[in-house]
Amino acid sequence: MRAFADEMSETQQRIKWRARDRVWEFPGKTLVMGILNVTPDSFADGGRYATQEAAIRRAEEMIEEGADIIDLGGESTRPNSAPVSEEEELRRVMPVLERIVGLGAPISIDTRKPAVARRALEAGAAIVNDVGANREDEAMWEAVAEHGAGYICMHMKGDPQTMQKNPRYEDVVAEVSRFFEERMEKLAAAGVGPEQTALDVGVGFGKTPRHNFQLLAAQNHFIKRHNRPLVVGASRKSFLGWLLNAPVEERLAGSLACVCWAVWSGSRIVRVHDVQATCHAARVIEALMREQRR
Numbered sequence: 001m002r003a004f005a006d007e008m009s010e011t012q013q014r015i016k017w018r019a020r021d022r023v024w025e026f027p028g029k030t031l032v033m034g035i036l037n038v039t040p041d042s043f044a045d046g047g048r049y050a051t052q053e054a055a056i057r058r059a060e061e062m063i064e065e066g067a068d069i070i071d072l073g074g075e076s077t078r079p080n081s082a083p084v085s086e087e088e089e090l091r092r093v094m095p096v097l098e099r100i101v102g103l104g105a106p107i108s109i110d111t112r113k114p115a116v117a118r119r120a121l122e123a124g125a126a127i128v129n130d131v132g133a134n135r136e137d138e139a140m141w142e143a144v145a146e147h148g149a150g151y152i153c154m155h156m157k158g159d160p161q162t163m164q165k166n167p168r169y170e171d172v173v174a175e176v177s178r179f180f181e182e183r184m185e186k187l188a189a190a191g192v193g194p195e196q197t198a199l200d201v202g203v204g205f206g207k208t209p210r211h212n213f214q215l216l217a218a219q220n221h222f223i224k225r226h227n228r229p230l231v232v233g234a235s236r237k238s239f240l241g242w243l244l245n246a247p248v249e250e251r252l253a254g255s256l257a258c259v260c261w262a263v264w265s266g267s268r269i270v271r272v273h274d275v276q277a278t279c280h281a282a283r284v285i286e287a288l289m290r291e292q293r294r
């Protein structure tokens with residue numbers, strides 16, 4: 001045991017992530033966060049009720065496939081997507097949340113709106129996945145603090161309307177690192193402790209394909225520097241399409257390569273569409289890492 005501790009690399013430091021009554025300890029199993037969208041692209045056929053029923057079934061399926069967290073979102077944050085009102089976002093997510101909160105996997109609420117986060121936490125969500133962590137919005141952090149919830153602090157340059165218009169950085173890794181540092185201070189001041197916080201470089205949010213690869217290649221740096229669990233959300237994203245010249249439905253292998261890389265480099269949480277394939281890939285890399293440490 002002593003030898004193991006001595007040999008533990010800096011990317012294998014012991015850290016805890018707390019989300020309400022749940023505490024995850026790392027190093028441990030990589031957490032697989034299954035994506036559950038309730039957005040209008042899917043209202044086209046069958047309408048709202050059918051969409052919500054399908055979402056509930058998909059949540060059950062993802063839990064059977066091994067998902068550790070269900071990431072529920074009602075606002076599309078794709079580049080150039082239209083804003084959604086608070087009322088509409090609540091109408092989309094709350095009925096689904098109420099039906100999946102008892103299924104056994106903790107729920108993260110993917111929202112940029114403090115009021116939506118608050119309602120979701122009151123209904124039992126465990127984590128706020130905030131892709132808008134770059135806003136100056138104390139209300140979001142106050143809601144997280146009040147519930148002792150987990151918080152995913154994601155980097156985005158700009159906002160979804162403008163972020164992909166010629167994103168530029170002097171040094172993308174340094175800039176994202178400064179952002180994490182500065183946010184962790186503000187979070188602490190708002191009552192959200194570091195043990196509640198996970199960090200995410202925000203693949204595709206105001207980044208060129210090259211920026212995305214630079215950030216993923218630097219996962220090790222972020223772990224050593226900030227000593228917090230990292231979330232990687234690369235699943236099916238367009239930087240893979242750019243590299244592979246593959247449409248969205250042909251990005252599974254590329255997405256799994258990112259999962260393997262994330263696990264190998266010590267990231268702790270992966271946000272994905274393909275839960276079963278991701279769990280299988282993660283378990284294989286973890287077995288190899290255990291052997292290497294013996």
Ligand code: 8Y4
Nearest residue numbers: 110129152154200202203233236237238
């Ligand atoms: C195909 C399908 C292509 C979906 C692109 C996409 C992240 C996130 C999103 C992320 C965290 C997306 C809500 C974008 N990405 N949350 N959310 N990290 N924490 N696009 O990278 O999945 S939405």
